Amino acid sequence: MSQTSRNNDNFFERVYQVTRLVPFGRVTTYGAIARYLGATRSARMVGWALNSSSSQEEWVPAHRVVNRKGLLTGKIHFPGSNTMQQLLKAEGIRVEDNAVVDFDMHFWDPNVELVKESKK
DNA sequence: AGCGTGACTCCGA
DNA sequence: GTCGGAGCCACGC
Numbered sequence A: 001m002s003q004t005s006r007n008n009d010n011f012f013e014r015v016y017q018v019t020r021l022v023p024f025g026r027v028t029t030y031g032a033i034a035r036y037l038g039a040t041r042s043a044r045m046v047g048w049a050l051n052s053s054s055s056q057e058e059w060v061p062a063h064r065v066v067n068r069k070g071l072l073t074g075k076i077h078f079p080g081s082n083t084m085q086q087l088l089k090a091e092g093i094r095v096e097d098n099a100v101v102d103f104d105m106h107f108w109d110p111n112v113e114l115v116k117e118s119k120k
Numbered sequence B: 001a002g003c004g005t006g007a008c009t010c011c012g013a
Numbered sequence C: 001g002t003c004g005g006a007g008c009c010a011c012g013c
Helices: A010-021 A030-036 A043-055 A073-077 A083-090 A110-119
Strands: none
Touching (some): A010 A110, A030 A110, A043 A073
8 A cells, every 4th residue: 555655645636635625716726735735845746636637537626726826827727718717707706817816815725724623 | 767847836145 | 026046746758
């Protein structure tokens, strides 16, 4: 098991789990997820994980994950040209020039929300 | 087998 | 306050 783990580590799965925990109408960042997983500086891996999210049987709201600036950097990886923006807009999130408007207000940090729930 | 790139972020100058 | 470099890990060529 320990040595058997190679590509399907819990890391990827955890990224999907956390991403699915993002409430409707909220967004999070790669860094927030990475930090929650204990890999603050491995935000890129979160991106790779989300890239493979399409391989997952269960749909992953990857459109709710943006970079720390609120830019839809991963938008180009979606099937459509503006699929990500459309999905966000459908959730009441306003997107302007590939950037989430009032990003700080819609920002959902697992390190805060999940930990808060746990501590509560 | 090695090098470069990437859905990022943080730190230092 | 702005700019540049380093870190992280996996994948593709």
